[in-house]
Amino acid sequence: MLRLNGLSKTYADGTEALRDISLQVGKGEILALVGGSGCGKTTLLRLIAGLDVASAGAITVNGETIKGPHASIGIVFQEPRLLPWLTVAGNVGFGLADLAPQERQARILHALEKVGLAGYDQRWPRELSGGQQQRVAIARAFVTAPKVLLLDEPFSALDAFTRASLHDHLLLLWAETKPTVVMVTHDVEEAITLADRVVVMRPRPGRMMETISVTLDRPRDRLALGFDKAKRRILHALDRSLQPEKSAPAQKGADNASHWW
Amino acid sequence: MKGSRPSRSFALAGVLLPLLLAVLWEAAIRSGLAVGRLMPPPSTIGATLWELAKSGELQLHCLTTLGRVLAGFALGALLGTIIGAGAGALVVVRRLIDPTLQALRAVPSIAWVPLFILWMGIFETSKVALIAVGVFFPVYLGVAGAIEGIDRKLIEVGQVFRLNRWAMIHRVMLPAVLPAWIISLRSGLGLGFMFVVAAEFMGASEGLGFLLVDGQQMGKPAQILAAIITFAVLGKLADGVLVMISKPLLVWQDTARGAL
Numbered sequence: 239m240l241r242l243n244g245l246s247k248t249y250a251d252g253t254e255a256l257r258d259i260s261l262q263v264g265k266g267e268i269l270a271l272v273g274g275s276g277c278g279k280t281t282l283l284r285l286i287a288g289l290d291v292a293s294a295g296a297i298t299v300n301g302e303t304i305k306g307p308h309a310s311i312g313i314v315f316q317e318p319r320l321l322p323w324l325t326v327a328g329n330v331g332f333g334l335a336d337l338a339p340q341e342r343q344a345r346i347l348h349a350l351e352k353v354g355l356a357g358y359d360q361r362w363p364r365e366l367s368g369g370q371q372q373r374v375a376i377a378r379a380f381v382t383a384p385k386v387l388l389l390d391e392p393f394s395a396l397d398a399f400t401r402a403s404l405h406d407h408l409l410l411l412w413a414e415t416k417p418t419v420v421m422v423t424h425d426v427e428e429a430i431t432l433a434d435r436v437v438v439m440r441p442r443p444g445r446m447m448e449t450i451s452v453t454l455d456r457p458r459d460r461l462a463l464g465f466d467k468a469k470r471r472i473l474h475a476l477d478r479s480l481q482p483e484k485s486a487p488a489q490k491g492a493d494n495a496s497h498w499w
Numbered sequence: 500m501k502g503s504r505p506s507r508s509f510a511l512a513g514v515l516l517p518l519l520l521a522v523l524w525e526a527a528i529r530s531g532l533a534v535g536r537l538m539p540p541p542s543t544i545g546a547t548l549w550e551l552a553k554s555g556e557l558q559l560h561c562l563t564t565l566g567r568v569l570a571g572f573a574l575g576a577l578l579g580t581i582i583g584a585g586a587g588a589l590v591v592v593r594r595l596i597d598p599t600l601q602a603l604r605a606v607p608s609i610a611w612v613p614l615f616i617l618w619m620g621i622f623e624t625s626k627v628a629l630i631a632v633g634v635f636f637p638v639y640l641g642v643a644g645a646i647e648g649i650d651r652k653l654i655e656v657g658q659v660f661r662l663n664r665w666a667m668i669h670r671v672m673l674p675a676v677l678p679a680w681i682i683s684l685r686s687g688l689g690l691g692f693m694f695v696v697a698a699e700f701m702g703a704s705e706g707l708g709f710l711l712v713d714g715q716q717m718g719k720p721a722q723i724l725a726a727i728i729t730f731a732v733l734g735k736l737a738d739g740v741l742v743m744i745s746k747p748l749l750v751w752q753d754t755a756r757g758a759l
C-alpha cells in the first residue's frame with residue numbers, strides 16, 4: 239500500500255508546487271490524478287519515484303519510508319525515454335541486470351508479448367513508432383514487477399485509437415501482478431476507463447480538491463450509464479478546480495442545480 | 500545493410516572531379532597550351548611517386564609521418580578524454596582549468612614550435628608533443644561538451660533503476676557521449692595531420708613534411724605535389740579506419756547519414 243502523509247513541495251525558486259497532500263492507495267488499486275496544467279501532478283509522481291525530495295511530509299510503501307528511487311516503485315514518463323543505444327530487448331531488460339540471462343530473456347519476451355510487440359526485441363528504438371516506443375517503456379516498468387507503478391500522462395502524445403489499445407495492454411499487464419498504480423492524465427475518459435478512484439487537483443499551490451470513486455465493472459464500456467455519470471462529476475469538479483477560490487462556493491450551488499444527478 | 504549500394508556510387512562520384520581536373524591538366528600540357536614546370540602534369544607526379552615508392556623512400560616517409568601522428572594522436576586523445584571528462588563531470592574542475600585551456604587553445608600551433616624545440620630538442624619528442632597539442636583541444640572540447648550535455652531525462656531512467664555510480668557511468672553516460680567522442684577523435688586526427696606538417700617543418704630528415712621542404716629547397720614541384728597527394732590519401736585512410744572501427748559502436752544512431 240502506498241501512503242502519502244502531509245506531502246508538500248516548494249521548489250528552490252519559491253514555487254509552492256504541492257501543499258499538504260495526504261492520500262492512501264490500496265494494493266492493486268488504480269488511482270488517476272487529473273487537474274489543470276501546473277497543479278503539481280508531475281511533481282507528485284517525481285516525489286513518489288524518489289527523483290525529488292519533498293519539503294515536508296512522508297511517503298511510505300507497505301510501511302517503508304521512501305527516501306530515493308526504490309526497487310518496488312516503477313515509473314513510466316510522459317516521453318518513452320528509451321536508451322537509443324539499446325535494442326528493444328535491452329531497454330525492457332534495463333532493470334533486470336542482476337538476473338541470469340535466461341530468466342532475463344524470458345521475462346523480456348513475456349513483457350513484449352503482453353504489450354503486443356512480440357518479435358520486436360532486436361529492433362532499435364529509432365525503428366519504432368511513438369506508440370510502440372511508449373509500449374516498450376511500459377514493458378520496461380512492468381518487467382521488474384514493482385509494487386507501485388507511476389504513469390505520467392503516458393499516452394498523451396498518442397491518437398485516440400492507439401490510446402485505447404494501449405489501455406488494454408496496460409490492463410493486461412496490470413492484471414498479472416496487480417500493482418498499485420498512480421497515473422496522471424488529462425483525459426477524463428481515460429481516467430474513468432482505467433481508474434478505481436479519480437483525484438481532482440487544484441493549482442497554485444497544488445492540492446487535492448475532490449476524490450471520485452469509479453465502481454464500474456471491468457472491462458469498462460464508454461457507453462454504459464455509469465460512465466457518463468462519472469465523467470460529468472469529474473468534469474464538474476475540474477471546472478470548479480480552475481475557478482478562483484473565493485467565488486467557488488457561490489458558483490457551486492448554481493452549477494449543482496443544473497448538473498445534479 | 501540498406502544504403503550501402505547508393506553510398507558506394509556516391510564515393511565513386513567523389514573521385515570524378517579530381518580525375519576530370521587531372522585529365523584536363525594533362526591534356527593542356529601535352530597540347531602545349533600550358534607549361535608544366537611549376538605545376539607538373541599528373542603523369543610527372545605519378546612518375547615521381549613511382550620512383551619514390553620503388554626506392555622505398557615513400558614508404559619510409561609515410562611510416563615515419565604516420566608513426567608521429569599516431570603517437571601524438573594517442574597522447575593527445577588520451578589526455579583530452581581524461582581532462583575533458585573531468586571538466587564535463589565536475590564543475591570544480593571545469594571552473595579551474597577551462598579558462599586556461601580556452602586561452603591556450605587560441606594560440607596558433609606554430610607558436611609552440613620554438614618553445615617545444617627549446618624544451619624537448621629537435622627530435623621526436625617535440626614533434627609528438629606538438630601533434631598531441633593539436634589533437635588535445637578538439638577531443639577535450641568534444642568530451643567536456645558531450646558530458647555536460649547528457650540528457651537529464653536518460654540519467655533519471657538510470658536513477659529510477661537505482662544504478663550505482665559505476666553502472667550509471669558505463670550503462671548510461673558512456674554510451675550517451677560515444678557519438679560526440681568519436682566525432683571529436685576524428686577532428687582531432689585531422690588536426691594531428693595538420694600539426695605533423697608543422698612539426699616536420701621544424702627540422703626533420705624523414706617524413707612527408709620533410710619531403711615537402713626538400714622539394715621546395717631542391718626546386719622539385721613534382722615531389723611537393725607527390726607529398727601533398729600522399730598526405731591527402733593517408734589522412735583520408737586514417738579517418739576511414741577510425742570510422743570503420745567506430746561504426747559497429749554506433750549502429751543504433753538515428754542520423755541522417757543512415758538514411759542516405
Ligand SMILES: Nc1ncnc2c1ncn2[C@@H]1O[C@H](COP(=O)(O)OP(=O)(O)OP(=O)(O)O)[C@@H](O)[C@H]1O
Binds near residue numbers: 275278
Ligand atoms: N524544477 C522546477 N523548479 C521550479 N518550479 C518547478 C519545477 N518543476 C515544476 N515547477 C513548478 O511547479 C508547479 C507544478 O509543476 P508540475 O510539472 O508538477 O505540474 P503538472 O501538474 O505536471 O502540469 P502539466 O499538467 O502541465 O504537466 C508549476 O507551477 C511549475 O512551474
Ligand SMILES: [Mg+2]
Binds near residue numbers: 279280281
Ligand atoms: Mg506534468
